[in-house]
Amino acid sequence: MIRLTRPSIDDAELAELARVLASGQLVQGPAVAAFESALAEALRVPPSTVVACSTGTTALQLALAALSVGPGDDVVLPDFVFPSVASAVIYTGATPVVCDVDPDSFNVTLETVSAVMTKRTRAVIAVHQFGVPCDVQSLSGGLTCPVIEDAACALGTRGTTGYAGTQTGLGCFSFHPRKIITTGEGGAVVALDSGHSTRLRHLRQHGMRFGPSGVDFPEVGYAARMSELHAAVGLAQMRKLDAIVAGRARAAEAYRARLASVTAIRTTPWTWHPDRVYQGLVVLLDPALDRARVIAGLRERGVESTIGTYAIHTQAGFRSVVRASPSGLRGSRYAADHSLTLPLRPDMTDDDIDQVCVALRHVIDHHGASV
Numbered sequence: 001m002i003r004l005t006r007p008s009i010d011d012a013e014l015a016e017l018a019r020v021l022a023s024g025q026l027v028q029g030p031a032v033a034a035f036e037s038a039l040a041e042a043l044r045v046p047p048s049t050v051v052a053c054s055t056g057t058t059a060l061q062l063a064l065a066a067l068s069v070g071p072g073d074d075v076v077l078p079d080f081v082f083p084s085v086a087s088a089v090i091y092t093g094a095t096p097v098v099c100d101v102d103p104d105s106f107n108v109t110l111e112t113v114s115a116v117m118t119k120r121t122r123a124v125i126a127v128h129q130f131g132v133p134c135d136v137q138s139l140s141g142g143l144t145c146p147v148i149e150d151a152a153c154a155l156g157t158r159g160t161t162g163y164a165g166t167q168t169g170l171g172c173f174s175f176h177p178r179k180i181i182t183t184g185e186g187g188a189v190v191a192l193d194s195g196h197s198t199r200l201r202h203l204r205q206h207g208m209r210f211g212p213s214g215v216d217f218p219e220v221g222y223a224a225r226m227s228e229l230h231a232a233v234g235l236a237q238m239r240k241l242d243a244i245v246a247g248r249a250r251a252a253e254a255y256r257a258r259l260a261s262v263t264a265i266r267t268t269p270w271t272w273h274p275d276r277v278y279q280g281l282v283v284l285l286d287p288a289l290d291r292a293r294v295i296a297g298l299r300e301r302g303v304e305s306t307i308g309t310y311a312i313h314t315q316a317g318f319r320s321v322v323r324a325s326p327s328g329l330r331g332s333r334y335a336a337d338h339s340l341t342l343p344l345r346p347d348m349t350d351d352d353i354d355q356v357c358v359a360l361r362h363v364i365d366h367h368g369a370s371v
C-alpha cells in the first residue's frame with residue numbers, strides 16, 4: 001500500500017530521544033529551548049519569539065489568549081479547515097464565524113473575510129491551507145482587527161514579507177505527523193511582541209511565573225507544555241527541514257507532469273506555486289465523479305488517499321455553534337465535496353508516483369463500471 005504519508009524518522013530522532021531519556025529531565029529542560037531556537041533560525045525570527053506547546057490547537061488557543069479574545073467577541077476563520085481551528089475559538093468563549101474560501105487556492109481572501117466582518121470581530125485566523133500561501137498582507141492592510149496566521153501546514157512557505165507564520169505578529173504551527181515536520185504531537189506560536197511571548201510562556205504552563213522571590217500565578221493558564229521527548233524528536237526533524245521541504249517539492253513536481261494527462265483531475269496555479277510547501281498534494285476531482293468510489297477504487301489498487309478537509313458548517317458538532325457567512329460558502333462546500341489528497345512523502349520514488357497516477361487513471365476511466 002502506498003500510504004498517504006509517513007514521517008521521515010531514523011536514528012537521528014532515536015539518538016535525541018535516548019539523550020533526553022538518559023538525562024532524566026522530561027519537561028522544562030534544554031530540548032524545548034533548543035527546538036524553539038532551531039525553529040526561530042529557520043523562520044528568521046528572534047529565538048525569544050517562539051513558544052513551543054503541546055499541539056497546533058493549543059498554539060491557536062495561546063494566540064487568541066494573547067489578544068485577550070473572550071465571550072462576546074467574534075473570530076473569523078475559513079469554513080474549509082480542520083475543525084479544531086473553530087474549537088480553539090470556542091474554548092475562549094468567543095463565537096467562530098466561518099467565511100468562504102477561494103476553491104482554487106483553498107484560502108480565504110479579503111473579500112470573503114470582509115463579507116462577515118462586524119463590530120464584534122476581534123480577530124481573523126488566516127490559514128495557509130495545505131502549505132498554499134494566504135495573502136495575509138492584503139488582510140492586514142484591508143482590515144482593522146489583528147490577523148493570526150495559522151501556518152499549521154506551512155512550515156517553510158514563503159509569504160510577501162517573510163515566512164508564513166511570521167508576517168502578522170502572531171503565527172501558529174502544528175507538528176502532528178501529517179505536517180511538514182513532526183514531534184509526534186506538538187505546536188508552536190511565533191509571537192513577535194515581547195509582551196505576548198513572555199505571557200504565552202506563562203500561559204502554556206498553568207499561568208506559572210518564575211520570579212526572583214519564587215513562583216506565582218498571575219492568571220489562569222493552560223496545560224499546554226511541549227515535553228522534552230517531543231522536542232527531542234523535533235530537534236532531529238529540524239535538522240532535516242530543508243531536505244524534507246525539497247523532497248516534498250520534488251515529489252509534487254513529479255506528480256505535475258503525470259497528472260497533466262489525467263482528465264477529471266483539476267489543479268490550479270496555486271497547486272504548483274513556487275513559494276509554497278507541500279503538506280499534502282490536494283487536487284480537485286471532476287464533480288461528475290463519486291469521490292468515495294474513487295477513494296475506494298484507489299485503495300483496491302494499493303493507494304491510500306483521502307478528502308482534502310472538512311467544511312466546518314456541515315459538521316454536526318459545529319453547526320449550531322458557528323455562525324456562517326450570509327453571502328454563502330459555495331467555495332468551501334465545493335472544495336470539501338470534490339478535493340482529493342494524494343500520497344506525498346519526501347522520499348517517494350518516481351515509481352511510487354507512477355503507481356498512484358496509473359491507479360488514478362484506471363479508477364477514473366472505469367468509474368462508470370465497478371471500480
Ligand SMILES: Cc1ncc(COP(=O)(O)O)c(C=O)c1O
Binds near residue numbers: 058082150174187
Ligand atoms: C490548519 C490547521 N490548523 C490547526 C490544526 C490543529 O493542529 P493539531 O492537530 O496539532 O492540534 C490543524 C490540524 O490538522 C490544521 O490543519
